[in-house]
Amino acid sequence: MSVFLQFLFSGLTIGAVYAMVGLGFNIIYNATSIINLAQGEFVVIGGLLMWLFSESMKLPFLISALLAILFTGLIGLLMERLTIRPVKKKDLLLMIMITIAVSIVLRGLLMFKFGKDPYTYNPFTEGDPINIYGAYIQQQTLWVIGITSLCIILMYLFFNKTMLGKAMKACAVDPTAARITGINVERMVMISFVMSAMMGAVAGIAVTPITLMEYDRGPMLAVKGFCAAIMGGLGRGRGSVIGGFIIGILESLTAGYIHSGAKDAVALIIMLIILFFRPAGIFGSKTIIDLRRF
Amino acid sequence: MQITNRRIFLAFFTLVLVFPFFLEGSYALSIATFAGINSLIAIGLCILMGYAGQVSLGQAGFYGIGAYVSAILSINFGLPVVLSFFMAAAASAISAVVLAIPALRLKGHYLAVATLGFGEIIYVIINEWGPGGPSGFGDIPKFNLFGYVFNTPLSYYFLIWITLMLVMAFSINLINSRFGRALRSMHDSEIASNAMGVDVPTLKIKVFVLSAVYAAFGGAFYAHYVTFISPSSFSLFQSVLVLMMVVVGGITSLWGAIAGAIIITLLPEILREFKEYDILVYGLILISSLLFFNKGLVPIIIERLKKGYKGT
Amino acid sequence: MILQVNDITKTFGGLVALEEISFGVHKGSIKALIGPNGAGKTTLLNIISGIYPPDKGAVSFNDRSINGLSPSIIAGMGISRTFQHVELFANMTVLENIMVGRHVRTKAGLLSCGFRLPSARSEERAIRTFSEEILHYIGLSHRRDEKASSLPIGEERILEIGRALATEPTLLLLDEPASGLNEVETIELSILIKRLRDEKALTIILVEHDMRLVMDISDEIVVLDFGKKIAEGAPAEIQNNKLVIDAYLGEDDL
Numbered sequence: 113m114s115v116f117l118q119f120l121f122s123g124l125t126i127g128a129v130y131a132m133v134g135l136g137f138n139i140i141y142n143a144t145s146i147i148n149l150a151q152g153e154f155v156v157i158g159g160l161l162m163w164l165f166s167e168s169m170k171l172p173f174l175i176s177a178l179l180a181i182l183f184t185g186l187i188g189l190l191m192e193r194l195t196i197r198p199v200k201k202k203d204l205l206l207m208i209m210i211t212i213a214v215s216i217v218l219r220g221l222l223m224f225k226f227g228k229d230p231y232t233y234n235p236f237t238e239g240d241p242i243n244i245y246g247a248y249i250q251q252q253t254l255w256v257i258g259i260t261s262l263c264i265i266l267m268y269l270f271f272n273k274t275m276l277g278k279a280m281k282a283c284a285v286d287p288t289a290a291r292i293t294g295i296n297v298e299r300m301v302m303i304s305f306v307m308s309a310m311m312g313a314v315a316g317i318a319v320t321p322i323t324l325m326e327y328d329r330g331p332m333l334a335v336k337g338f339c340a341a342i343m344g345g346l347g348r349g350r351g352s353v354i355g356g357f358i359i360g361i362l363e364s365l366t367a368g369y370i371h372s373g374a375k376d377a378v379a380l381i382i383m384l385i386i387l388f389f390r391p392a393g394i395f396g397s398k399t400i401i402d403l404r405r406f
Numbered sequence: 407m408q409i410t411n412r413r414i415f416l417a418f419f420t421l422v423l424v425f426p427f428f429l430e431g432s433y434a435l436s437i438a439t440f441a442g443i444n445s446l447i448a449i450g451l452c453i454l455m456g457y458a459g460q461v462s463l464g465q466a467g468f469y470g471i472g473a474y475v476s477a478i479l480s481i482n483f484g485l486p487v488v489l490s491f492f493m494a495a496a497a498s499a500i501s502a503v504v505l506a507i508p509a510l511r512l513k514g515h516y517l518a519v520a521t522l523g524f525g526e527i528i529y530v531i532i533n534e535w536g537p538g539g540p541s542g543f544g545d546i547p548k549f550n551l552f553g554y555v556f557n558t559p560l561s562y563y564f565l566i567w568i569t570l571m572l573v574m575a576f577s578i579n580l581i582n583s584r585f586g587r588a589l590r591s592m593h594d595s596e597i598a599s600n601a602m603g604v605d606v607p608t609l610k611i612k613v614f615v616l617s618a619v620y621a622a623f624g625g626a627f628y629a630h631y632v633t634f635i636s637p638s639s640f641s642l643f644q645s646v647l648v649l650m651m652v653v654v655g656g657i658t659s660l661w662g663a664i665a666g667a668i669i670i671t672l673l674p675e676i677l678r679e680f681k682e683y684d685i686l687v688y689g690l691i692l693i694s695s696l697l698f699f700n701k702g703l704v705p706i707i708i709e710r711l712k713k714g715y716k717g718t
Numbered sequence: 719m720i721l722q723v724n725d726i727t728k729t730f731g732g733l734v735a736l737e738e739i740s741f742g743v744h745k746g747s748i749k750a751l752i753g754p755n756g757a758g759k760t761t762l763l764n765i766i767s768g769i770y771p772p773d774k775g776a777v778s779f780n781d782r783s784i785n786g787l788s789p790s791i792i793a794g795m796g797i798s799r800t801f802q803h804v805e806l807f808a809n810m811t812v813l814e815n816i817m818v819g820r821h822v823r824t825k826a827g828l829l830s831c832g833f834r835l836p837s838a839r840s841e842e843r844a845i846r847t848f849s850e851e852i853l854h855y856i857g858l859s860h861r862r863d864e865k866a867s868s869l870p871i872g873e874e875r876i877l878e879i880g881r882a883l884a885t886e887p888t889l890l891l892l893d894e895p896a897s898g899l900n901e902v903e904t905i906e907l908s909i910l911i912k913r914l915r916d917e918k919a920l921t922i923i924l925v926e927h928d929m930r931l932v933m934d935i936s937d938e939i940v941v942l943d944f945g946k947k948i949a950e951g952a953p954a955e956i957q958n959n960k961l962v963i964d965a966y967l968g969e970d971d972l
């Protein structure tokens with residue numbers, strides 16, 4: 113039992129990251145119908161910048177975190193400005209390749225700056241792990257889960273209670289109609305990139321003390337985050353959160369009970385099965401898409 | 407083949423035949439050989455993406471299947487290399503069918519990520535359960551045919567490039583035929599293509615299989631050339647490299663695929679001093695070719711030439 | 719009867735698009751399908767050409783049920799069509815568009831095409847000759863090597879008909895062929911459609927909003943309104959039908 117719980121906790125930790133990446137996919141997808149395959153790099157950038165500011169430059173914790181989030185947001189902004197907006201004819205295939213190219217450039221830059229070594233820094237709070245029925249849960253794990261929950265709540269409030277959030281939702285449903293009602297669609301697209309980059313950064317900052325972070329983690333994170341996103345049905349926030357946790361837990365159980373090398377295959381196989389048999393996601397039907405959407 | 411195509415083909419073939427005599431040393435020959443192997447995979451992806459309009463981010467998977475199956479069969483089961491080649495192609499074709507049947511309902515992003523997932527699964531499998539695991543294995547026999555072993559760089563160069571030219575002739579014929587028109591029509595309008603009697607689902611499977619077989623042959627040629635393979639050659643990055651070759655050269659041109667393959671293969675040689683940071687340079691090249699000349703090199707050159715003719 | 723539609727019902731997520739539609743089409747006739755927007759005309763064409771199956775009911779072609787067959791098989795049986803929103807192969811030339819229409823009547827496979835076997839070569843020549851003839855027939859020979867996307871709308875619609883002809887259909891479904899055409903082009907189109915019936919002995923189902931064209935060329939008319947058939951008969955009868963006039967009230971076509 114305690115072993116099982118242990119696996120469950122580590123599954124929840126990594127699942128929270130997948131959920132955040134999945135959410136990031138959804139934010140951009142909802143505003144632009146683009147799948148941003150560079151989403152994983154945002155997480156890596158968040159983690160590595162946090163190390164840079166807090167460990168290398170010795171800045172205070174909160175300032176470092178704030179800077180890391182802002183800088184990652186800036187990268188999201190630059191990505192949109194330099195590589196998404198200039199493309200006149202947004203051909204699907206072209207957009208996929210562009211986001212791949214951006215992810216390669218970002219990885220290259222990360223390696224240039226940080227090299228190939230993994231980085232880590234101290235957990236947010238010092239203290240002994242908490243014992244729950246014989247399983248030990250690190251305090252940082254609680255931080256990860258807490259921060260993820262906070263992000264989810266903030267997202268919910270943003271999309272449902274603020275004018276800006278509602279405008280972004282409108283762009284997703286019908287960009288032309290949104291434009292007619294006076295919404296600046298280009299601006300919404302830009303904001304969506306900045307937001308999902310910052311979301312990735314938050315996930316990276318929170319999880320790095322547990323999982324360490326190196327420059328080439330991005331693609332796998334992107335694939336698994338995408339898996340979470342389609343599990344809940346692309347474009348539906350709540351679904352991708354649940355999807356992220358499910359994948360994280362299954363992965364951790366596979367690594368624990370079956371074979372550690374098989375854990376990546378598990379997420380991929382789940383993804384293929386969902387794509388092939390339930391491409392609309394496994395939660396609910398299409399008619400309640402709007403209820404599911406944040 | 408049409409007249410112009412035939413002329414270009416013959417000119418290029420001649421170039422291929424005389425080219426090695428202007429090269430110095432076996433190192434340059436081996437680069438040329440790698441360029442040929444990459445061209446083979448790129449042509450397959452070009453037909454799949456540029457003509458049939460289907461995305462694949464998993465070509466490294468088929469490439470890996472080709473290399474591993476052929477190598478394992480010839481080492482562990484003592485199969486003649488030629489036979490193991492065709493078994494590798496068959497294995498790759500079968501996995502393409504298995505992937506394509508459910509995947510062909512998918513479009514765009516979904517198809518892209520499904521094929522990417524497929525490629526990654528193959529990578530995980532060979533990394534975990536392949537001979538030698540992550541560090542790979544060696545002692546793969548050199549390619550041989552009717553008792554002749556292709557063990558000099560020059561002989562292997564000719565083996566690859568002559569095979570490539572045959573594949574190229576086959577592909578050009580295909581594109582300019584009933585089959586090729588069906589592919590292109592499916593790209594432009596699936597619904598109309600279907601209504602005109604093109605069996606779109608079956609056609610998609612066929613073209614997936616075709617590209618998988620090209621990639622598998624590439625993989626098998628690679629394995630029996632370098633005689634040592636490890637999973638790192640078949641990672642997601644390899645799929646992206648193949649994608650780059652096709653995009654840089656021009657996605658709607660078979661010659662573009664070869665041009666792209668040559669450029670991308672030469673790149674690390676040209677960028678020797680960047681060695682560690684080549685990934686950054688690759689990314690910058692890919693993104694600038696996507697943003698500034700997304701038609702690709704060869705179509706742009708052809709356009710310029712046509713304009714030039716009209717000008718005089 | 720070359721085509722018989724029996725009790726066809728089709729719903730989309732609770733919305734009834736077609737409700738128990740039945741009618742027959744005489745061989746060699748032009749049957750028009752009219753009705754206000756959203757009446758279900760295109761849905762009916764899509765069901766006949768196999769794009770989606772009906773929820774209930776049956777379509778039989780030459781006394782054979784074609785329910786549940788794929789569009790490509792139905793094309794092979796001799797039903798071809800055009801599209802309301804032009805669905806040409808935009809990146810292919812005018813001639814190539816027509817050559818795709820020959821796909822269903824030819825059979826060279828992947829290998830024989832790739833190796834250019836003699837059978838594939840002679841077939842290719844036959845495809846080319848046949849397609850050139852069609853191009854001549856529809857009067858687009860001068861556009862032969864231009865990209866389909868470069869044609870004006872009038873010629874696009876004609877090319878779609880030519881492409882459909884290349885499949886050698888016995889039944890041709892035309893979905894709003896006059897939409898977007900000017901008066902002269904519409905007259906040319908009506909001449910072409912009549913020639914298809916008279917010279918090529920084709921049966922034609924015509925979905926169209928241009929009432930002058932419909933009344934001018936059709937032998938029989940079926941009127942749909944909100945998924946229901948409200949009238950069927952010769953043009954003169956339809957013009958005086960109370961129900962039809964009511965359905966169109968507010969539209970100034972009639």
